[in-house]
Amino acid sequence: MSFKSDITIIGAGVVGLATAAQVAGRNRSVYVLEKNERFGQETSSRHSGVIHSGIYYPPGSLKAKLCVEGNRLLYEICEKSGIGHRKLGKLIVAISDEETEQLQELKERGHRNGAEGLKIIARRELKKLEANVEGVAALLSPSTGIIDSHALMEYFAARAKESGAEIACRKKVVGIEKVSHGYKVTVEEDEKDKFSFTTRILVNCAGLQCDEIAELAGINTVKEGYKLHYSKGEYFSVGGGKNRLVKRLIYPVPETKFTGLGVHVTLDLEGRMRLGPNAEYVDSIDYSVDSRHKDEFYQSARRMLPFIEYEDLEPEMAGIRPKLQGPGEDVRDFVIRDETDKGLPGFINLIGIESPGLTSSPAIGRYVAAIVKAIL
């Protein structure tokens, strides 16, 4: 690795890779440093794989803007490059009159955000679309879909490398020091050897460790509101051939503070069905699934999906949301900014990139590229 680079990105999840694909080229030396053996081993491979349409997020927020833009960009990328995807559509199902009122609010919010084709349907139409789903009404989102997220990461990695970027795995960033014209970055290799180099611009895409990286650069994350709260989301697979009984993604009406979107039904590209994710604040990163939660999953799913039987559910996998919103707190937006006002010009932080981070990834890459362009 050369000892001077123009742009260094910490973290090779979908966001770091999408960013590298956007900023590489123009004779810039660009490095992506990843602590794991391979890219995309953390949150970017532990999610629902849904291309969201942009319904839930506060109008004007980065989450709303980047999700809607990312939705459009992802379908374009998939069409052009043959990445596996399906625009299945999604139904948010109300099971009471009170929830039906919430559907109207969600529709208006989604419409303001630019989500396409949202429509409220009554029970009769719901039954026509999904005979096996129970509800009094639903919000149909036709532009919601699913994507092969690993193929997407391969795509971003290939675009970045074609433009000259280097993706270096087993390189853990352990030190950041502000020097004249950039940053001295210290990297631990294979958990023992260390080396340092300087970079003009440093982009923090470290997912669940983004607050630790911000601290290494000297930011007080508690004071700045950058401290992460981990919110675990577990999934249970649904067997017994039940996957053939729904055609779309089926979601409940979310609870008001949006800690998660509620346990929902997702289908993958092979047609497998799973339920999840739940949302539970945890102190550490542990991807095991607590089989004692099976009853909670079963009870919440059967309200909309009466065909599901207790025996159909098996613990599958879990992911962890890097949330800025602590328990009981209000919804927080993505933080994506150059930290010049904290005395750290050219240090670009991406903090709290939870859902819809996968959907937003190509739009986040563009957003960071615009910040970089203004600096270089």
Ligand SMILES: Cc1cc2nc3c(=O)[nH]c(=O)nc-3n(C[C@H](O)[C@H](O)[C@H](O)COP(=O)(O)OP(=O)(O)OC[C@H]3O[C@@H](n4cnc5c(N)ncnc54)[C@H](O)[C@@H]3O)c2cc1C
């Ligand atoms: C349960 C769940 C369901 C979700 N469902 C969806 C969905 O359906 N649709 C959607 O749009 N979004 C979804 N998301 C959100 C989406 O998965 C994330 O926003 C996205 O994957 C974040 O990508 P990332 O690159 O920021 O983080 P990550 O994938 O976590 O990548 C960060 C990388 O940084 C590396 N790193 C950390 N520290 C260092 C260091 N010191 N040195 C070097 N490397 C380091 C890590 O090893 C990691 O590879 C979901 C998330 C969860 C948890």
